[in-house]
Amino acid sequence: MQPFIHVRDVQKRYDTGDGGVLAIAKVSFDVAAGEFVTVVGPSGCGKSTLLKMMCGLIEPTSGELVIGGAGHEFRPGHDIGMVFQQPLLLKWRTIEDNLLLPVEFLGERRESFRPRARALLKLVGLDGFEGKHPYELSGGMQQRASICRALIHSPKLLLMDEPFGALDALTRERMNLELQRVWMEERKTVIFITHDIQEAVFLADRVIVLTARPAEMAAAIDIELPRPRRLAMKTTPEFGAYCRRLYDLLGFQEEEAAASA
Numbered sequence: 236m237q238p239f240i241h242v243r244d245v246q247k248r249y250d251t252g253d254g255g256v257l258a259i260a261k262v263s264f265d266v267a268a269g270e271f272v273t274v275v276g277p278s279g280c281g282k283s284t285l286l287k288m289m290c291g292l293i294e295p296t297s298g299e300l301v302i303g304g305a306g307h308e309f310r311p312g313h314d315i316g317m318v319f320q321q322p323l324l325l326k327w328r329t330i331e332d333n334l335l336l337p338v339e340f341l342g343e344r345r346e347s348f349r350p351r352a353r354a355l356l357k358l359v360g361l362d363g364f365e366g367k368h369p370y371e372l373s374g375g376m377q378q379r380a381s382i383c384r385a386l387i388h389s390p391k392l393l394l395m396d397e398p399f400g401a402l403d404a405l406t407r408e409r410m411n412l413e414l415q416r417v418w419m420e421e422r423k424t425v426i427f428i429t430h431d432i433q434e435a436v437f438l439a440d441r442v443i444v445l446t447a448r449p450a451e452m453a454a455a456i457d458i459e460l461p462r463p464r465r466l467a468m469k470t471t472p473e474f475g476a477y478c479r480r481l482y483d484l485l486g487f488q489e490e491e492a493a494a495s496a
C-alpha cells in the first residue's frame with residue numbers, strides 16, 4: 236500500500252510579476268494513514284503554503300504531491316477537513332448553520348447532521364451558542380466553532396493551520412487534549428501546523444521541522460511518548476529533551492547566544 240500522503244521534491248514559487256517569491260524550495264515526506272504529524276518552522280517559511288497545496292487550493296510549481304493513492308479510498312471533496320489560521324465563519328449565519336456548510340457543499344441532508352453539530356459544539360464548550368452569530372462570540376470561541384465545522388463530515392484527513400494560535404493558554408491545552416481524544420477515537424490523519432514547540436511535541440507522532448524561507452526539510456523527529464498523552468508529561472525529562480532538540484533545530488540557541496553577547 237502506498238503512503239496516505241506522498242510529498243516528493245515539492246517546490247512552490249508564487250508568481251508576483253517581479254521574478255516571483257520562492258516560498259518552498261524542496262520538501263519531501265510521507266505520511267501513513269492515521270498518523271498525527273505536526274509541522275514547525277520560522278514565520279513566513281511556507282507552512283501555510285504547504286497546507287494549501289495539500290488541500291488543493293494551490294498547485295505545486297514542481298514535484299509530486301499525492302493524497303490517497305493506491306490502496307486508500309479517498310475523495311478530496313468529502314475526505315478533507317481544513318482549519319485555517321482565521322476562523323472564516325460566515326457572519327450572516329448562525330454558528331450551527333456555519334457548521335453545516337460542508338454538509339451543504341457535499342449535497343448531504345443538513346437535518347441529519349444537526350445532532351452531530353450540537354455534539355461537536357458541546358465537545359468544545361460551545362453548547363448554548365448554536366443559534367448565535369459569529370460576532371456574538373470571542374475570537375477563540377469562533378476558532379473552536381471552525382474546528383467543529385472541519386470535523387462535521389467526519390473527514391479522513393484533517394489539515395490544521397495554527398488552529399489554536401488565538402486561544403488563551405488554558406483553552407489551548409484543553410483543545411490539545413480534546414483533539415487527541417477525537418484523533419484516538421476516529422483515527423484521522425492529521426497535519427497540524429503550529430509555532431508552539433510544546434504543542435508540536437505533545438500532539439505528534441512525528442514533527443516535521445522546516446527551515447526559514449524558502450522552506451526545506453530541516454528534520455523529521457519521531458515522538459515516542461506513550462499515549463494518551465497527559466498534560467503532566469510536559470514536565471518530564473523526555474518531553475523536555477524533544478523540545479530542546481526542536482529549539483536547537485530552529486536556531487534559538489544561536490539567537491540566545493547572540494542576544495546575551
Ligand SMILES: Nc1ncnc2c1ncn2[C@@H]1O[C@H](COP(=O)(O)OP(=O)(O)OP(=O)(O)O)[C@@H](O)[C@H]1O
Pocket residue numbers: 249250251256257258276277278279280281282283284285430448
Ligand atoms: N499569494 C501569495 N503571493 C505571493 N507571495 C505569497 C503568497 N502567499 C504567501 N506568500 C509568500 O510566501 C512565503 C510563505 O508564506 P506562508 O504563508 O506559507 O508562510 P507561513 O510559514 O505560513 O508563515 P506564518 O508562520 O507567519 O503563518 C512568504 O514569504 C509570503 O510572503
Ligand SMILES: [Mg+2]
Pocket residue numbers: 282283284320396
Ligand atoms: Mg501561516
